[in-house]
Amino acid sequence: MSPLFEEIVEDPAAAEVPTRRVAITVNGQRRVAEVEPRLLLAHLLRQGLRLTGTHTGCDTTNCGACTVLFDGEPIKSCTMLAVQADGHEVTTVEGLSSMSELSPVQEGFKDEHGLQCGFCTPGMMMAATALLKANPNPTEEDIRWALSGNLCRCTGYQNIVKAVLWAAAKLRGEEPTHDGAA
Amino acid sequence: MYPSRFRYEAPRELTEAIKLLHEGQGEAKVLAGGQSLVPLLKLRFAAPELLVDINNLPGLDYHRVEPDGTIRVGALCRHATLERSGSLAQRQPTMAAAAPLIADPLVRNRGTLVGSLCHADPQGDWAAAVTALDGRVVAAGPDGVREIPIRQFATGPFENALRYDEIALEAVIPAPKGTPAGGYLKLERRVGDFATAGVAVAVELSGGLVTRAGIALCGVGPSTIAALDAEQALAGQALTAAAIERAGDLAAQAAQPRRDHRGSVEYKRHVIRTFVVRILRDIAGAAERAA
Numbered sequence: 064m065s066p067l068f069e070e071i072v073e074d075p076a077a078a079e080v081p082t083r084r085v086a087i088t089v090n091g092q093r094r095v096a097e098v099e100p101r102l103l104l105a106h107l108l109r110q111g112l113r114l115t116g117t118h119t120g121c122d123t124t125n126c127g128a129c130t131v132l133f134d135g136e137p138i139k140s141c142t143m144l145a146v147q148a149d150g151h152e153v154t155t156v157e158g159l160s161s162m163s164e165l166s167p168v169q170e171g172f173k174d175e176h177g178l179q180c181g182f183c184t185p186g187m188m189m190a191a192t193a194l195l196k197a198n199p200n201p202t203e204e205d206i207r208w209a210l211s212g213n214l215c216r217c218t219g220y221q222n223i224v225k226a227v228l229w230a231a232a233k234l235r236g237e238e239p240t241h242d243g244a245a
Numbered sequence: 246m247y248p249s250r251f252r253y254e255a256p257r258e259l260t261e262a263i264k265l266l267h268e269g270q271g272e273a274k275v276l277a278g279g280q281s282l283v284p285l286l287k288l289r290f291a292a293p294e295l296l297v298d299i300n301n302l303p304g305l306d307y308h309r310v311e312p313d314g315t316i317r318v319g320a321l322c323r324h325a326t327l328e329r330s331g332s333l334a335q336r337q338p339t340m341a342a343a344a345p346l347i348a349d350p351l352v353r354n355r356g357t358l359v360g361s362l363c364h365a366d367p368q369g370d371w372a373a374a375v376t377a378l379d380g381r382v383v384a385a386g387p388d389g390v391r392e393i394p395i396r397q398f399a400t401g402p403f404e405n406a407l408r409y410d411e412i413a414l415e416a417v418i419p420a421p422k423g424t425p426a427g428g429y430l431k432l433e434r435r436v437g438d439f440a441t442a443g444v445a446v447a448v449e450l451s452g453g454l455v456t457r458a459g460i461a462l463c464g465v466g467p468s469t470i471a472a473l474d475a476e477q478a479l480a481g482q483a484l485t486a487a488a489i490e491r492a493g494d495l496a497a498q499a500a501q502p503r504r505d506h507r508g509s510v511e512y513k514r515h516v517i518r519t520f521v522v523r524i525l526r527d528i529a530g531a532a533e534r535a536a
Contacts, residue, residue, distance in 0.1 A: 080250070081252065083253065099250070100250075100251060100252070100253030100296065101247055101248040101249070101250055101251060101286070102247070103247070103248075103283075103287070106247075122246055122287060123284060123287070123288070124280065124283070124284040124287075124352070125437060127349070127351055130351060133354075133355075136325070136354040137350070137351055137354060138351055138354050138355050139351050139352070139355075141287075142279060142280055142283045142284060142352075142355070143279060143283065143355070144253070144276075144279070144283070144296075144298075146253055146255070146298075147255075147276075147279070147298060147300065190350070190351065208350070209350055210350075211349050211350060211436040211437070212348075212349030212350045212351035212352065212436065212437060213351070
């Protein structure tokens, strides 16, 4: 169980702590949870629903590692309360791939090695997924702009941009090449 | 980090939201986009007893340009909507320039203009833009609705003129009498960092003269600064090189920067001056080409 969930169970005053029932469609599946209002969406996903692909990097709304799609828009799940997601749709990195197949964005990050330590990668891929849905033919500048809320401390972003260009080509039905414009 | 415990309500009617705030007796906080409030809750800089989430209130997610040119932005209109707005791009250059520079793209998907004004961060971009445009905030409370001029809205760093049981519903930008022109420039070390210095300029032009000038600065004082002397010096003038330089000097004098890791006092004043001159030169150049 998560720290917060244990705290509720073990706290003798647990009965006094008000919780709310939320129903959130996560990766296409309806999930119902009883949460304290102060629980952040990122923590519900990671600890409550065991979707640990969403990372929490900074705790200060800077890094974007916790990026998920909220009703299709990329947002920082550490900067939204879980109660606010009640009745909404959330997509995490686990929702990008099917059981057998990576999504084009995931494939791009793999093929172009758009990562080093990998910590920022889920957030990067969520922001990139949203970009390519809105703009199937982005320039390098468009990509850098769309990913500017997601920090990477390793790569210098070069291969991340290439990975997104690769995915864009693949999604357009073109043969992706390794000589992305980045 | 977890925020400290609070009660959470997400009313579906404005009267209910105001009632909750009233009963909160000053210990309640309004939650709109949450992109400043939630970080403050996480750091426990803010620990309200009650959060009144207004995201379920109907009819607040809008921005529109009225036939006379007045712009209205509802309390749930997100930055990203303003960034993508065709009507702002056509009608309101200062706001169109500021919108893409707010925080980062992820924050822009949630944060709101009205919330940003209420947060009253001295480094807030929207406060500078709306101040340059001489906007107003429409607030609703138990006694009805009132309008607060933006230049009286921020009462200090992170403090605004709202009573504890009032909700800011809308920001209003008055209709321009002349042709609106303007811009917003901000120096930041990286996307999402606080502004080292930011300058919003909004002028109205008529017959080759500036009929109204608004210049506001952020990041260089305890709250948003209206550069009054620079505004007055421009009013009634043509945008000559001399008038532009003088406005830049006066704006730099109006700044009250402090030395920090983002730069020295002199450096920040220099940035303010440069930005004012740069925006005004662009306006003058565009006006000349259009003539």
